Amino acid sequence: MTNAVVPNILLPVVAAALVDADGRVLLQQRPADKSLAGLWEFPGGKVESGETPEDALIRELEEELGIAVPHACLAPAAFASAPLGDRHLLLLLYIARKWVGVPRALEATVLKWVRPADMHALPMPPADRPLIGLLDALL
Numbered sequence: 001m002t003n004a005v006v007p008n009i010l011l012p013v014v015a016a017a018l019v020d021a022d023g024r025v026l027l028q029q030r031p032a033d034k035s036l037a038g039l040w041e042f043p044g045g046k047v048e049s050g051e052t053p054e055d056a057l058i059r060e061l062e063e064e065l066g067i068a069v070p071h072a073c074l075a076p077a078a079f080a081s082a083p084l085g086d087r088h089l090l091l092l093l094y095i096a097r098k099w100v101g102v103p104r105a106l107e108a109t110v111l112k113w114v115r116p117a118d119m120h121a122l123p124m125p126p127a128d129r130p131l132i133g134l135l136d137a138l139l
């Protein structure tokens with residue numbers, strides 16, 4: 001057996017289903033200048049080197065929405081695994097029901113509160129499709 005260096009093809013991404021009192025989930029629309037432009041996604045982003053998934057998600061939610069989510073309010077919920085370009089996306093989805101502040105679209109085009117059952121009709125990244133039913137069952 002050789003010790004060849006295996007390229008890291010896994011792309012770890014964290015995302016949040018922020019759930020309001022009516023059981024709706026916050027989605028954001030990806031801007032025109034990004035990959036998968038115009039698609040509706042869960043707020044979140046890539047886990048940077050040296051970060052835990054939870055630290056990365058707390059940072060992304062602050063950058064993208066201007067809200068503070070306490071670590072204890074992030075509940076692991078589901079994951080998705082799908083090819084993404086020359087890498088392989090591993091998307092970790094957390095549920096949060098409590099946060100501080102009012103979410104604003106600081107990076108996305110627009111925000112929208114959506115029931116899981118209504119997400120089937122929205123254009124979302126292919127990796128997110130299996131998460132819709134899982135979310136519907138969990139909420």
Ligand SMILES: Nc1nc2c([nH]c(=O)n2[C@@H]2O[C@H](COP(=O)(O)OP(=O)(O)OP(=O)(O)O)[C@@H](O)[C@H]2O)c(=O)[nH]1
Nearest residue numbers: 013015034035036041042043044045046089125127128
């Ligand atoms: N935040 C988020 N990212 C998702 C979702 N589904 C999905 O495939 N992704 C992918 O996961 C990656 C997240 O990266 P990012 O949000 O930090 O970075 P980015 O938009 O600048 O990505 P880019 O470099 O592809 O343009 C993107 O490639 C994005 O397309 C989702 O529901 N939420």
